[in-house]
Amino acid sequence: MSGENQRPARYRLTFALDVLADLVAVQKADPAALEAAQAIIDDLAHGRVQGKLLGERRISGDLTGLARVKFDISSRRPQRFRLIYRQVDEDTRHVVAIGLRDEHAIYRTAVRRVTSA
Secondary structure: OOOOOOOOOOOEEEEOOOHHHHHHHHHHHOOOHHHHHHHHHHHHHHOOOOOEEOOEEOOOEEOOOOEEEEEOOOOOOOOOEEEEEEEEEOOEEEEEEEEEOHHHHHHHHHHHHHHHO
16 A cells, blocks of 8 residues: 555554564564564554453463554464553553563563563
8 A cells, every 4th residue: 555545543653662672573583574563563553453451460470451462474373473562542552562472471571561661
C-alpha cells in the first residue's frame, strides 16, 4: 500500500527504550522475522490486532495491565515471537518488549522493564 493511500493509525504507539535492541535481537534470531515484527507493530497501531490480557504468572511474575500479541513469519507454527504492550489510554499503546517466547524470557523482560520504569 502506498503511503498516500494509507489510513492514519488508530493508536499512537510509544516504545520502551530497549525495544530497538529487541528488534535487533529478533533480526539475529531470524532475519525474516524482522519484517513480521514491523508488520505486527503496524497492525497494533492500526487496531487490526488486540492482544490477550496477561496477569500474574508463576514463572515470569506480575504482568497485570499488559497484553501480548503472537507473531512470526507466515509459514511458521507455532509462533515464536511475542510483542508485549500496555494500553495507556483510549488512544495510546505502549510497547514494552518484543522478542522470543523461549522459556518465558520475553515475559520476564517485560516484568523487569515495567517494574524499573
